[in-house]
Amino acid sequence: MASLGRLARGGPLERLLGQRNTALRLTAIPRDHVEGDRRLGEAFLTGTLVHGAERLDLHDLDFSRFKPRSPAARHLHSFAWLRDLAAATGREQGAPLGEAIAGRWLVVHGAKPDEAWAPELWGERLLFWTAYAPYILSTRETAYRSALLNTMARGARSLSKTADKARPGLDRITAWAGLVVTSLCLEGMPRVARAESGLMRALAQGQFDDGGLMSRSPTEQLLLVDRLGLVRAAYFAAKQTLPDALEDTACAALAALHGVTMGDGALASWQGGNAGSAPRIAAVVEGCGLRSRPLRQARGWGYQRLSALGTVVSFDAAPPPLATMIETGCASTLGIELSDGSQRLVVSCGGPGRAKASLPDALVEGLRSSAAHSTLILDDMNSTAIQPDGPLGKGVNDVILDRSEDHDASMVSASHDGYARRTGFVHERALRLGNDGKELAGRDNLTPKGRRKGLAGLQFALRFHLAPGVEPTPTADGMGAILRSDTAPPWNFRCRGARLRIEQSLHVSARGEPLQTQQLVVTGETQRDGADVSWTFRRSS
Template sequence: MSAADAARSEIVGKLARGSLLSRLIGSRKSPLRLTAVPRDHVDGNRARGDALLAGRFVLGSEAVPLADLDFAALGADGPFAESLQGFSWLRDLAAAAGREKGAKVAEALVGRWLVAHGTRIDEAWAPELWGERILFWTAYAPYVLSSRESGYRSALLNTLARGARHLDANADKAPAGLPRITAWAGVVAAALLIQGGLPRVARSEAGLMRALAAAQFEDGGLMSRSPEEQLLLVDRLGLLRAAYFAAKQTLPDLLESAAAAALAALHGVTMGDGGLSSWQGGNPGDPARVAALIEGCGLRARPLRQARGWGYHRLSALGTILVMDAAPPPPPKMLAGSASTLAFELSDGAQRIVVNCGGPGLLPHHLPHELVQALRTTAAHSTLTLDDTNSTAILDDGSLGKGVSDVVIDRSEDNDSSRVTASHDGYLRGFGLLHQRSIVLGNDGKEVRGNDQLLPKGRKKIRESAPFAIRFHLAPGIEATATADGMGAILRPPGAPPWNFRCRGAMLSIEESLHVSGAGEVIPTLQLAVVGEVSALGGQTAWQFRRSS
């Protein structure tokens, strides 16, 4: 008997004991069943699935042997525990194994979860975890409900029903944003798929629409302004759409519109390699995973270009893509927010040219706390920093303080180019200066022209002068060589033609930098730093990136 078979037999044995089984089943007389099983069209991560078959759960930089996994001791705090408790890994398992082989692993782990958490309401019953659990248990019912052991099946189905009732009463207690949306998506999925639930669908839909309205801008982006969370939002709504189709129920128009808008906003922050641009402490992620979620969600949408609420403006021309942050940071209560206003990222085809330093995002990591906080600063983004001060303060507790409250945007397109001009007031209180950035992308995709201005406004005046630095963090692998006059550099990316950089109005230096990869690894790289001083009268610096061929 294999280890997986032995583990499953042990779990089934525990569930078959009268006291535990009766507590899991309750007093219900007739057996429960799912009325339909949704089909998840998103391909999972085969490597992570293979690791599960080999007896290890891997996420980011952390791993645990399944033989040592104790759901009771695991808790539900942090990305690693949340991923295990939410059961999204069933998708990866299915990518690596068919039902017969995968069910041995899945049922053993579900059985352990039932023993640890099925008889009492604890931290694993958090609304957002139950919402995710319902979406994945129902979509992968063939993997978790293949057992012929009636005790196990009854325990799982009845715990699922109890979880759905608990969630129905507690979904609004989940934190606002993606967690509350996930909770309500689980409520709707349970109403659609568990027998007897259809009368509750309309009420559940109303709760979900409330959660979406409180978390989404009108243009479809989340108010957290996190591309990683936006990716998960598209995934959650895609799984829910699959539940509607499986149940042969009509998807409400408002929900379909919200899902399509969410996808358009996500498209708007993807770069030429298919990965995400790095904002709000996030990183590019895995381009293959991003592509799988977009392809499998069942929706189609064009990239959002003019994002008034979501705030990320997209310029593109013949394979060159530029994404600019032209909005205030997220609300202070969202601790992962960054002081990145007016920064941008640039890619040439699949090659990234200009990046932000990024951060660990939603993955488990072992990066020092001081580094993670530093990655949220203005200096860690490709924009202007005045007197080494963040455009929005980052407080000691990780929350955002005073700074950018208003961003004024003007965008125009013509036969030759696309232009975005935006200004923010983050330096007005401390220095009496507005930062205005104008970026123009030529329609041949070969040239990006920029102009950074510091404009005096209000009564506050700096006494003499203040130093500034305009940073352009370069993607890993790009070689940078300064020109003889010290006002330019030749950039040689490994996967694209060379680019030339020029600046006017300040001096250029090439300095060390770093970038957090989609796997959460810190990679040394370079940055172009255009440095100078500004007086109370303000000043401006022009710069240009031009592809050599």
């Protein structure tokens, strides 16, 4: 704390260049209703920025040493940590520190555009600079205040030219969101109409009609809801009318997020992400100001949700995302995740998400494979190829979906063509969750595509990765297992039409760390007319 305290006593603030003649001021300060992480804020006060598995030492901070390339360094440059700082301390203690760090940023990056001026970084920075202005603009030092406000204006003007150069999806939406908020809150900025138009265009380009991002990443979906919540707060602070189209889009985004939230309040681990922090997710949902019910039948977003009396199933029933939307897309088609109350039972292996992994690169790539998800793998292949340089290649093009509900159960079936070109087989998975939540019944079929037969003698495996803390005990007949955990009744697994074995697996925690666990593996061999395997998970009480 002593070294950080020296930041607040001058040095970089005295070297800020060129006090501007134009006197700018914030005409509105949005109120961020999302509670920050006090633990992270307290670590920040002691000189450490914690982001996922990364830790940055902030003592004697020099921004020239922290290029915005790693996830933690980008988090530092975004100033999103202001939310956690505010959760840990009030303005009296937090403002000198926030102003000192902002001053150091201005010294290195305020004079001319560089990589810290990436449009998505400027967008996020402006969202948090406006919402937490009391933590960076409480000083009476006019040179500093003028420099910061004029840099905000320059950043916004830069966004008006560069926002559409950001990667489509969350990054581009963030860039335009920052410009909208600055147009609403900073005196002298152009009218908000152009920024609104850019934001709605970015949303249309990066979001499905059902509200889910085209990256199909729950981790990014959480950030989208957070960004739109800050935009809404800016409209209310500026006493401006929120456009109906933007409000509807934000509500749809929240519904899609709810649709991939499991019974413990954390996320399903799709598209290279992990469950995340349930308290942080709850803080965003409660603080964004939106209300929406979970999206159950998602055509574009693609995650079908089945739920009954505490049992929740997430089912990936869509093709993988385009490489232009996410770099870490996964071959997860027809994978499932299952939870009973707060206890997860069946999971995907997950991944580091947008944070830096403490995992080897080869393992991170392996976590994108079909085998790292709870789905069927044929001939040890991915349903969609993962190319050596990272992007997804050929594989699943079409997913055919059918869903129905009756008085007894919810039923959904889907099929994909990811293996058809190479083996001649289409994979179909059908699920049925009883309305009492006690039984999830499934059936996996491999059927020849068209009139020609498939290849006989191919090995297939249905993998059901178990959550940490779930212990499987095989039954005497080798066709089932009892799944025991600390926080849920035992569940019985049974299969028919193939053989069951138990293997080691892993699951990536919310901190991006690998946790050892186990998996149920149901194996068999194709005939020329395919294969048919049925299975059930049934709660014992």
